Amino acid sequence: MTDCRQLDIRRIPPPQKHPLIFKTFDELEKGEAFELINDHEPRPLLYQFQAERPGQFGWRYEEEGPEVWRVNIAKV
Numbered sequence: 001m002t003d004c005r006q007l008d009i010r011r012i013p014p015p016q017k018h019p020l021i022f023k024t025f026d027e028l029e030k031g032e033a034f035e036l037i038n039d040h041e042p043r044p045l046l047y048q049f050q051a052e053r054p055g056q057f058g059w060r061y062e063e064e065g066p067e068v069w070r071v072n073i074a075k076v
Contacts, residue, residue, distance in 0.1 A: 002070065008037040018045060025049075025057065025073060033074035035062065042069055049073075 007024050019070045024034055036042065041064075049057050058074035 005034040006032050006037060007017060010037065010039045021073075022052070023043065024054075025053070025075065028075040030075050033044055033058070036070050036071045038069045038071075039067070040069065041065065042071055 005024070007069065012020060021036065028034065036045075046059055049059065056076060058072070060072040060074075060075050062067065062070040062072055
């Protein structure tokens with residue numbers, strides 16, 4: 001995919017982060033993706049995706065800290 005949306009959640013209040021991420025994911029068409037930008041390792045989010053959207057997503061790290069994490073999240 002050449003045109004990937006970015007979702008920078010570094011300044012989003014913590015209680016709003018995961019709901020916004022899942023809303024963004026749910027709005028994707030199959031084959032589309034977005035790049036999540038965060039200021040910490042999003043491993044708990046990966047576990048939540050595995051539990052709530054099994055087999056529906058792709059997860060690829062583009063940058064792994066220490067200051068910024070970028071993850072490509074795709075709907076498969």
